[in-house]
Amino acid sequence: MKAIKKILSILLIILTALPLAAQEERTIKRKVAIGRFSNETQYSKGLFYDKENDPMRKQALDILSSKLAASGKFILLEREDLDILVKEAGADMNKIGADYIILGSITEFGRKTEGEQKVFSSTKTQTVEAGVSIRLVEAATGLIIYSDEAKGFAETSSKQTMGLGGSAGYDATLSDKAISAALSQLVENIINKCMDKPWKSYVLSVEDGAYIISGGASQGIVAGDKFNLYKKGKTVKNPQTGMNVELPGVKMGEVTILTSFGDTPETELSYCSYEGEAIDAENLNNYYIMDK
Numbered sequence: 001m002k003a004i005k006k007i008l009s010i011l012l013i014i015l016t017a018l019p020l021a022a023q024e025e026r027t028i029k030r031k032v033a034i035g036r037f038s039n040e041t042q043y044s045k046g047l048f049y050d051k052e053n054d055p056m057r058k059q060a061l062d063i064l065s066s067k068l069a070a071s072g073k074f075i076l077l078e079r080e081d082l083d084i085l086v087k088e089a090g091a092d093m094n095k096i097g098a099d100y101i102i103l104g105s106i107t108e109f110g111r112k113t114e115g116e117q118k119v120f121s122s123t124k125t126q127t128v129e130a131g132v133s134i135r136l137v138e139a140a141t142g143l144i145i146y147s148d149e150a151k152g153f154a155e156t157s158s159k160q161t162m163g164l165g166g167s168a169g170y171d172a173t174l175s176d177k178a179i180s181a182a183l184s185q186l187v188e189n190i191i192n193k194c195m196d197k198p199w200k201s202y203v204l205s206v207e208d209g210a211y212i213i214s215g216g217a218s219q220g221i222v223a224g225d226k227f228n229l230y231k232k233g234k235t236v237k238n239p240q241t242g243m244n245v246e247l248p249g250v251k252m253g254e255v256t257i258l259t260s261f262g263d264t265p266e267t268e269l270s271y272c273s274y275e276g277e278a279i280d281a282e283n284l285n286n287y288y289i290m291d292k
Contacts, residue, residue, distance in 0.1 A: 028199040028291055029219040031265060032068065033077045033098035033139070037061040041109040056175065060106055060132065063180050067187045073195060075218055075265045097266045100145075100194055101137040106130060106179065107149060127155040130178035134186045136193055140200065141246075146193045152181025201227070201289040204269065206281045213289050216260035216268025225257040227289045229276060252277045255289060 039057045068074050077098050108131030113124065129151060136146035154177035199219075205212045215221050233247030253276010262268030279287055 027073060027195065028215070028221060029073055029075050030100060030194045030199065031077055031098045031219070032074045032194065033101045034061065034065060034068075035101050035103050037064070037104040037106075039106045039109075041106055043109045043111075056106055056109065056179070059176055060104060060179050060183070063176065064102070064104065064183055064187070067180075067183060068190070071187075071191050073191060077265070098139050099200065101139055102190070103135045103137065105133050107133050108151065109175070109178075111174070123157060125155055125157040126174060127153065128174040128178040129153050130175065130182050132179060132182040132186065134183075134190065136190055138197075145197075146189060148186055148189065150182045150185035152178045152183070152185070154178040154181060198290045198292040203229070203279075203284045203287050203289065205284070209273075210258070211255055211272045211274045213255065213270050213272055214268070216262050216265075216270050218265045218268060221257055221260055221270055223257050223259060227255050227257075227272075227291050229253050229255055229274065229279070230288055230290060231279070232286050232288060249288065252279055252287070 037057050037060050039054045039060075041056075043056065065076055069076055108129065110129045111126070113126050130153075131149060131151045133149040134147070135144050137143065138145050154174045156174060201213045201215045203211055203213055213227075229252050230249035231252050233249045235244050235246050237243070238245050253274055255272035255274050258271045258273060260268060260270040
């Protein structure tokens with residue numbers, strides 16, 4: 001009897017802890033804009049080469065998008081016209097509508113075919129090597145927070161003996177596999193860098209006592225979520241680098257999500273209640289929201 005009670009007590013503790021554990025594991029999805037992904041190699045660049053329709057560039061872009069989407073931690077925003085958007089945004093990079101911007105390029109690409117002919121057998125091997133470079137930019141500051149490159153390999157072989165066996169023609173999928181192998185080495189670091197930094201949002205308006213912030217259901221925000229509201233710290237210039245640095249903000253209070261609305265990740269907003277020190281509703285740019 002005592003053993004049964006002990007088991008029931010343990011089960012009760014586990015069941016009680018499950019919702020809390022689930023809440024701790026839940027993360028707010030980051031908005032990531034995948035900007036230009038260029039092909040810096042000379043592979044397949046003939047007289048009528050079209051930079052905008054480069055197949056290898058599109059391959060890399062699609063593979064990266066698929067890998068980031070599979071993580072379940074991001075909302076992907078394609079920004080092919082990123083250069084124009086950055087120019088229009090000026091100092092206010094938040095107008096791009098993303099937390100982070102990913103820029104990439106294929107820096108190396110090579111394909112070779114090797115064969116070995118023997119008396120009774122022959123072997124043919126196709127090998128592709130691809131090098132990829134990635135930069136992760138924090139949209140709010142324009143700073144590169146992660147930069148790295150990696151190489152990937154892919155090969156296929158065929159063997160014939162006494163005229164029997166498979167024959168390998170040109171394998172177009174090897175370029176996909178090589179680029180994918182290179183990107184796989186970088187994606188985990190991209191995910192970690194994005195998720196290590198706190199999720200950030202902004203107060204857009206105050207209407208009849210309700211605080212409206214950017215972000216909504218598609219990012220995983222639900223009614224009852226609580227976030228901290230901070231007043232921006234002073235901006236100072238680092239004489240060593242010549243760059244402006246924003247000092248840590250001061251916590252003013254806490255917002256609680258009431259409801260969210262919006263048709264797309266770019267237009268989603270959330271209504272919140274607020275408890276804390278009074279803020280200047282005429283200068284909402286001086287405040288921001290964080291989940292930590």
